[in-house]
Amino acid sequence: xxxxxxxxxxxxxxxxxxxxxxxxxxxxxxxxxxxxxxxxxxxxxxxxxxxxxxxxxxxxxxxxxxxxxxxxxxxxxxxxxxxxxxxxxxxxxxxxxxxxxxxxxxxxxxxxxxxxxxxxxxxxxxxxxxxxxxxxxxxxxxxxxxxxxxxxxxxxxxxxxxxxxxxxxxxxxxxxxxxxxxxxxxxxxxxxxxxxxxxxxxxxxxxxxxxxxxxxxxxxxxxxxxxxx
Numbered sequence: 461x462x463x464x465x466x467x468x469x470x471x472x473x474x475x476x477x478x479x480x481x482x483x484x485x486x487x488x489x490x491x492x493x494x495x496x497x498x499x500x501x502x503x504x505x506x507x508x509x510x511x512x513x514x515x516x517x518x519x520x521x522x523x524x525x526x527x528x529x530x531x532x533x534x535x536x537x538x539x540x541x542x543x544x545x546x547x548x549x550x551x552x553x554x555x556x557x558x559x560x561x562x563x564x565x566x567x568x569x570x571x572x573x574x575x576x577x578x579x580x581x582x583x584x585x586x587x588x589x590x591x592x593x594x595x596x597x598x599x600x601x602x603x604x605x606x607x608x609x610x611x612x613x614x615x616x617x618x619x620x621x622x623x624x625x626x627x628x629x630x631x632x633x634x635x636x637x638x639x640x641x642x643x644x645x646x647x648x649x650x651x652x653x654x655x656x657x658x659x660x661x662x663x664x665x666x667x668x669x670x671x672x673x674x675x676x677x678x679x680x681x682x683x684x685x686x687x688x689x
């Protein structure tokens with residue numbers, strides 16, 4: 461009997477609509493095709509921290525869940541539970557594995573990943589993996605696994621520049637139903653440069669605080685909420 465996959469709850473912002481394409485349009489389009497079931501086998505998404513790897517993986521699973529069994533698994537968080545967390549994943553038709561560098565080079569994990577990849581390919585499903593480096597630059601214990609990963613689609617994400625960060629924050633604000641003043645956006649980006657995950661989390665927290673207090677999202681209000689002088 462196969463063990464059921466460990467469920468990982470996706471955040472409400474894990475959708476394609478909140479992903480700013482910018483210079484990463486090719487990766488976004490590929491992710492949409494995976495979610496629609498038009499791409500099978502192995503895909504790899506790489507890029508620096510806060511470039512949007514996790515966002516795309518979660519959006520794929522969220523979209524695919526409407527028609528197929530899917531699951532998102534952050535290996536940096538789950539690796540401590542042991543390789544058994546991969547049991548049952550071949551039952552899924554769209555599997556997204558984040559933080560591959562957390563287990564690459566560990567023979568037991570790579571054997572399990574190799575088996576998972578073969579089963580996913582045989583069943584016509586999709587296995588999407590993400591890490592900072594591309595597969596060719598990881599120190600694999602099983603070279604054949606690295607070769608199989610590199611043979612699939614490899615999409616390189618670019619970190620957002622300042623103008624794209626501004627657009628991404630405004631997009632996120634609009635999806636939450638409010639407008640983000642430009643002055644506020646500039647202040648947030650100066651305070652937390654190039655950390656989009658932190659910026660998104662802050663934006664959600666500040667929006668909830670502004671709604672509760674019936675206040676606009678101004679810099680003085682943000683300082684008050686965050687306890688900054």
